[in-house]
Amino acid sequence: MSDSLSPVDRAKFAAAKRASAFVESGMKVGLGTGSTAAWLVKCLGERVKDEGLDIIAVPTSSRTAALAEEVGIRITTLDEARWLDLTIDGADEYDPELNLIKGGGGALLQEKIVATASDRMIVIADATKKVDTLGAFPLPVEVIGFGMRTTRMLIEELLDGLDVMGTKAEPRMTDGGLYVTDEGNHILDLHLGRIGNARQLALVLNQIPGVVENGLFIDICDVIVTGHGDGRVEMRDINTGEEDVTRVLEPEIDNLFSEQAD
Structure with a gap:
């Protein structure tokens, strides 16, 4: 059983x-x-x-x-x-x-x-x-490999001006290397703690060059x-x-x- x-x-x-x-x-x-x-x-x-x-x-x-x-x-x-x-x-x-x-x-x-x-x-x-407010789970953002460090920097600068508790973006790793998606991209996990305005965050993240898509489903x-x-x-x-x-x-x-x- x-x-x-x-x-x-x-x-x-x-x-x-x-x-x-x-x-x-x-x-x-x-x-x-x-x-x-x-x-x-x-x-x-x-x-x-x-x-x-x-x-x-x-x-x-x-x-x-x-x-x-x-x-x-x-x-x-x-x-x-x-x-x-x-x-x-x-x-x-x-x-x-x-x-x-x-x-x-x-x-x-x-x-x-x-x-x-x-x-x-x-x-x-x-x-x-089930949560009252999104953000305790790290928010995944799929990014291309070219200029990934710059994309990461731009994301962290953006987060600094938004209603979130944390601004750290960490590359996802696996087997000692960068995680690779089925589309050949990589993932940055954003440790936000709390997302005050998920709709706004979803929109502005996708405006950053190098970002393919984010994990907010609104x-x-x-x-x-x-x-x-x-x-x-x-x-x-x-x-x-x-x-x-x-x-x-x-x-x-x-x-x-x-x-x-x-």
Whole structure:
């Protein structure tokens, strides 16, 4: 049974299982990247196998693409799909207005493109991702390699005049070198502590030469599905005001994804 999972992983799985019910045969679906999104892919794979669910998916990273193919989900590119019925993805933080910080898993650029090319975005998360104000989680900013030190300096100078608690921008590292995104770029993680005006920050960051995209998702998320360690799931639709709480009974499932970030 799912009792063998940690409370956080049970919460992620519960949220993913609840969100998978939004997916219907014939849909074109964006698949996010990260630990919670990986649970979703597994849940959809089970539905493909057991129910004959017929969907076409657009993955937001090479990792998600590999997992989707592994569990039997047909994948395509966004250029081929053109427009999606919905995207389901995780988040590193979300606030009461369902604004998000994303990019902990390093796929924020493709995630934002796919999410904005969808009729709806559903976010799945465990309860620890809910915050009153964004900013405790470092904000990822994808930048090109050319002039990266200058871009970093410009970002820190910009932050000094904005309503944030910190201004430090650190290059993301992996295996002793700079992290490289699927698009061949790098990521600066901004340690802000608190973001007083997320909408303003999202706009001004993208005006800096060298910045490709930032991890603030403003007015993109439509539905939040929040899982809890006891199996309860809260769902909130910001457009309709609909809210409900259900309990998801998890089957036994291998804990394969606890080391990934959203």
